[in-house]
Amino acid sequence: MILSDSLVRRSRATALEPAPPAGVGFKHEHADAIAADAGYAGFLEVHAENYMGAGGMPHRLLERVRRDHELSLHGVALSIGGSQPLCREHLARFAGLVRRYEPFVVSEHLAWSTHASRYYNDLLPLPYTRATLACVCDHVDQVQSAIGRRLLLENPATYIVFEASTIGESAFLAEVARRTGCGLLLDLNNLFVSAVNHGRSALADLDAFPVEHVGQIHLAGHSVHADADDSRQLLIDSHDGVVADAVWSLFEHALRRGVRVPTLVEWDSKLPPWPVLRSQADIARDRMQRTLHAEAAHV
Numbered sequence: 170m171i172l173s174d175s176l177v178r179r180s181r182a183t184a185l186e187p188a189p190p191a192g193v194g195f196k197h198e199h200a201d202a203i204a205a206d207a208g209y210a211g212f213l214e215v216h217a218e219n220y221m222g223a224g225g226m227p228h229r230l231l232e233r234v235r236r237d238h239e240l241s242l243h244g245v246a247l248s249i250g251g252s253q254p255l256c257r258e259h260l261a262r263f264a265g266l267v268r269r270y271e272p273f274v275v276s277e278h279l280a281w282s283t284h285a286s287r288y289y290n291d292l293l294p295l296p297y298t299r300a301t302l303a304c305v306c307d308h309v310d311q312v313q314s315a316i317g318r319r320l321l322l323e324n325p326a327t328y329i330v331f332e333a334s335t336i337g338e339s340a341f342l343a344e345v346a347r348r349t350g351c352g353l354l355l356d357l358n359n360l361f362v363s364a365v366n367h368g369r370s371a372l373a374d375l376d377a378f379p380v381e382h383v384g385q386i387h388l389a390g391h392s393v394h395a396d397a398d399d400s401r402q403l404l405i406d407s408h409d410g411v412v413a414d415a416v417w418s419l420f421e422h423a424l425r426r427g428v429r430v431p432t433l434v435e436w437d438s439k440l441p442p443w444p445v446l447r448s449q450a451d452i453a454r455d456r457m458q459r460t461l462h463a464e465a466a467h468v
Contacts, residue, residue, distance in 0.1 A: 186461075187458070188429070188454055188458040189429050190210070190211055190212050190239070190431050190432075191211050191212075191431070191432045191450040191451070191453040191454040191457070192212035192213055192214060192238075192239075192241065192432070193211065193213065193214070193433065193436065193446050193447065193450050194213070194214050194215070194243075194434070194436060194437060195213040195214060195231070195234060195240075196437075196440055197226075197230050198440055199443045199446065200233065200234060202442075202443035202444075203234055204233065204237075206447070209238075209447055211238070211447075211450050212240065212273070212433075213239075213240055214240070214241040214243050214274075214433050214435075215231060215243065216243055216244070216245050217242050217243065217244045217246075217266050218244070218245055218246050221259075221262045221266075231270070239273050240270050240271075240272040240273070241273060241275070241385065241431070242266060242267060242270065242272040242274070242276070243276050243277075244275075244276065244277040244278070245278065245292065246259065247259065247263065247308075247312065248280075248281045248283040249277055249278065249279065249305060249308045250279055250280050250281040250293075250294075250295040250301070250304075250305055250308075251281035251282070251284070251308075252281070252284075252304060253283065253285070255311055255312070260312065260315050261315070263315070263316070264315040264316045267316045267317075267318070273431075274384065274385050274431060275316060275320055275321065276320065276321035276322070276354045276385065277320060278292050278325055279295070279305065279322050279323060279324060279325050279341075279342065280292035280293055280294065280295065280325050281293050281295055292325055292326075294325060294328075294329060294330075294331070295331075296334045297331070297334040297337065297338060298333055298334060298336065299336075302336065302341060302344060302345065305345055306348045309322065309345060309349040309351050310349055313350070313351060319350065319351055319352055319384075320352070321351065321352040321353060321354040321384045321385055322342065322345060322346070322352070322353055322354065323353075323356050323359070323387065324338065324342060324354070324356055324360060324363075324378075326356070326362040326406035327362075327363045327367070328366055328403070330367060337377070338374075339377040339379060342379060343379035343382065346382040351382075352382050352383065352384035352385075353378075353379065353382040354383070354384065354385045354386075354387060355380070355383045355386050355387070355423065355428065356386075356389070357375075357386060357387065357388055357416050357420055357423065358388060358389040358390070358391055358406060358412070358413075358416050358435075359406055360374055360419065361404070361415055361416050361419060362391050362404040366404055371415070371419060372419070372422065375419055375426075376426075380426055380427070380428050383428050383430055384430055384431075385431050385432070385433065386420065386423065386428065386430055386431070386432040386433070387433050388412045388417075388420060388432060388435070388449070388453060389406065389408045389412065389434065390408060390409060390410030390411050390412055391405060391407055391410075391413060392405045392407040393405075408436055408437040408438060409436070409437070409438045410436075410439065411445075411449060412434060412449055417452075417456070420432075420453070421460065424456065424457060424460040429457065429461075432450075432453045432454075432457065433450075434446070434449040434450050434453060
């Protein structure tokens with residue numbers, strides 16, 4: 170029997186593998202709703218620093234949801250971009266969480282948050298220079314050695330740039346991945362926020378991104394403000410609302426570039442009811458699946 174081209178395309182589409190998983194950040198306010206939502210098949214991401222204690226309610230809640238869902242572990246305070254040595258105690262606790270919960274993804278930020286004996290509750294930018302590159306690679310090597318697995322390094326949202334920088338951000342991240350074997354976490358909201366704040370094209374920045382190293386995508390909402398000095402538009406990576414249309418467009422562009430990885434929606438303040446948050450992950454999953462089917466239909 171000879172099948173027509175259209176039948177072949179439909180049979181291939183039917184045999185498609187499912188889209189990569191989509192998930193959301195876990196917040197204890199949603200624990201009961203997640204437990205009652207038998208239809209939610211996504212993963213959950215937790216910030217490592219919220220679980221640095223040995224036990225207590227945070228761990229009881231996390232163990233409860235871990236029984237039914239895969240976890241990704243996201244660090245926010247290792248200060249991988251800092252110029253001083255990593256905190257051994259913090260790294261040991263971070264590695265302990267990896268062993269305890271066996272997350273399928275472990276990630277951190279290309280940023281710094283410590284200086285001397287002080288800790289800053291922020292993810293601060295760094296100059297992209299050869300000296301910084303060597304320091305970041307050394308820190309990534311230390312983290313990967315401690316956790317015994319690959320780390321994903323996230324592109325930051327930035328509000329200033331350094332005149333001292335001699336390497337573009339995408340080239341910097343690509344070189345870190347090449348030297349250390351780490352992967353990259355492509356945060357599309359961060360990419361969009363940074364591009365707008367610095368007067369660049371977000372689409373051009375995405376096209377320059379080394380997507381061959383990407384192991385996870387982050388999506389999030391941002392807020393729009395005016396710069397106090399010159400009234401220009403200023404975007405803040407606020408994680409307090411739905412994913413913006415422009416960021417969804419970047420996501421679809423990344424999918425067309427072949428990036429098919431687990432995707433997370435971050436929402437860290439002004440938390441919505443669980444169904445609203447879950448719906449954002451459902452949109453991400455549906456867009457991934459539609460892209461797969463569209464490509465199969467054109468084979």
